[in-house]
Amino acid sequence: xxxxxxxxxxxxxxxxxxxxxxxxxxxxxxxxxxxxxxxxxxxxxxxxxxxxxxxxxxxxxxxxxxxxxxxxxxxxxxxxxxxxxxxxxxxxxxxxxxxxxxxxxxxxxxxxxxxxxxxxxxxxxxxxxxxxxxxxxxxxxxxxxxxxxxxxxxxxxxxxxxxxxxxxxxxxxxxxxxxxxxxxxxxxxxxxxxxxxxxxxxxxxxxxxxxxxxxxxxxxxxxxxxxxxxxxxxxxxxxxxxxxxxxxxxxxxxxxxxxxxxxxxxxxxxxxxxxxxxxxxxxxxxxxxxxxxxxxxxxxxxxxxxxxxxxxxxxxxxxxxxxxxxxxxxxxxxx
DNA sequence: AAGATAGTCAACCGCCCCAGC
DNA sequence: GGCTGGGGCGGTTGACTATCT
Numbered sequence: 001x002x003x004x005x006x007x008x009x010x011x012x013x014x015x016x017x018x019x020x021x022x023x024x025x026x027x028x029x030x031x032x033x034x035x036x037x038x039x040x041x042x043x044x045x046x047x048x049x050x051x052x053x054x055x056x057x058x059x060x061x062x063x064x065x066x067x068x069x070x071x072x073x074x075x076x077x078x079x080x081x082x083x084x085x086x087x088x089x090x091x092x093x094x095x096x097x098x099x100x101x102x103x104x105x106x107x108x109x110x111x112x113x114x115x116x117x118x119x120x121x122x123x124x125x126x127x128x129x130x131x132x133x134x135x136x137x138x139x140x141x142x143x144x145x146x147x148x149x150x151x152x153x154x155x156x157x158x159x160x161x162x163x164x165x166x167x168x169x170x171x172x173x174x175x176x177x178x179x180x181x182x183x184x185x186x187x188x189x190x191x192x193x194x195x196x197x198x199x200x201x202x203x204x205x206x207x208x209x210x211x212x213x214x215x216x217x218x219x220x221x222x223x224x225x226x227x228x229x230x231x232x233x234x235x236x237x238x239x240x241x242x243x244x245x246x247x248x249x250x251x252x253x254x255x256x257x258x259x260x261x262x263x264x265x266x267x268x269x270x271x272x273x274x275x276x277x278x279x280x281x282x283x284x285x286x287x288x289x290x291x292x293x294x295x296x297x298x299x300x301x302x303x304x305x306x307x308x309x310x311x312x313x314x315x316x317x318x319x320x321x322x323x324x325x326x327x328x329x330x331x332x333x334x335x
Numbered sequence: 336a337a338g339a340t341a342g343t344c345a346a347c348c349g350c351c352c353c354a355g356c
Numbered sequence: 357g358g359c360t361g362g363g364g365c366g367g368t369t370g371a372c373t374a375t376c377t
Contacts, residue, residue, distance in 0.1 A: 014347075016371090038362065054363075055346065090365060101365075106344050109367095 013047045017056055021046060025053055026061045059102045066098025070107055078104060079112060083126040 017025075028044035034057065037050035046053060059065075070078070074096055081092045089101035089108075096104065116123040 016345075036362080050362085051348095052346080058364095059345075087366065102345080105366075110343055 011047070012041075012049050012052075014052070017060075021048070022056070022061060025056060029057060029061075055102075059100045062100075064098055065100065070099075070111075074099070075112065078108065079116070079126075082108065082112075082123075 024044050024046055028040065032043070034040055034054070037054045040046075040050055041048045041053050044053070048056075077095060078092060081095055085091050087105075089105045093099055093101040093104050113123045116126075120128055122128070
């Protein structure tokens with residue numbers, strides 16, 4: 001592994017370390033310490049730069065380094081700390097004795113990041129993913145044996161976040177998905193508001209939500225009521241007056257509603273029966289921006305989405321995520 | 336069996352910060 | 357305040373390995 005050996009312009013060796021070099025470096029540091037990394041290579045008889053020696057020592061040769069697979073507990077610590085600290089690998093590493101920042105960074109990029117994505121969690125924000133393509137993976141997600149863990153992860157991530165506005169957005173998006181799941185394809189006008197032309201594969205979304213429902217039922221939580229899926233998707237977009245009659249039970253996807261209280265703490269309240277859960281009441285402007293009352297008008301929902309997106313000029317990741325997903329081939333398209 | 340593709344991870348690069356002058 | 361050198365950090369690279377086709 002690593003790079004092929006090469007010499008830089010002043011003749012210092014680069015690339016993989018040989019066992020002999022390792023021994024020289026380790027022996028020297030154990031005898032003399034590493035007061036000056038710059039001076040060390042010469043003193044230790046190594047044809048390497050000080051930086052290379054420091055890296056080799058801190059990431060590989062240090063005697064207290066713990067090698068091997070990360071435990072589940074370590075995984076969880078990394079995820080939690082990453083939610084709080086972001087890509088501060090060195091800071092994260094201080095909480096995991098024996099693990100190096102490089103090792104944690106690699107582990108994150110090769111395992112945890114993908115794992116979170118598969119669970120529908122954005123590895124950057126640690127919030128449920130805002131890109132709609134996740135719906136395409138929902139059946140696999142729900143079928144995964146560790147789906148229950150993802151629920152915990154989601155909860156944990158939410159607890160770690162104090163930005164209730166994001167929650168409001170997610171809830172709004174969820175509302176939109178509900179509308180999508182229970183309505184014919186959106187009008188061209190509505191799609192234009194999203195800056196896209198591709199059409200949502202309604203059947204796929206419907207199927208995903210239906211499976212999600214059965215899973216949530218299994219967990220004893222609330223669920224999303226789905227109107228019967230039309231046997232024939234209407235492809236005639238001129239049918240603008242089609243009556244939109246979605247059902248109105250909009251739970252938090254995990255069967256509870258989370259509300260940011262005055263102390264910036266989330267309170268989690270299970271949703272009962274058919275009641276409509278309160279939207280996250282953090283941002284009055286955001287609240288009810290897309291309310292279920294609006295869904296009786298086919299275009300209003302999408303106008304509201306456009307407004308929501310435009311409103312958050314400083315929050316473009318939210319908008320770009322949706323628009324990207326709506327405009328990339330990965331987005332379920334039916335033409 | 337062989338080639339293509341994806342995953343892994345050690346190592347390097349370039350930037351930043353800070354202390355000393 | 358400006359300059360310089362050393363160390364630390366995050367991002368990226370690329371050789372090796374495993375898996376797939």
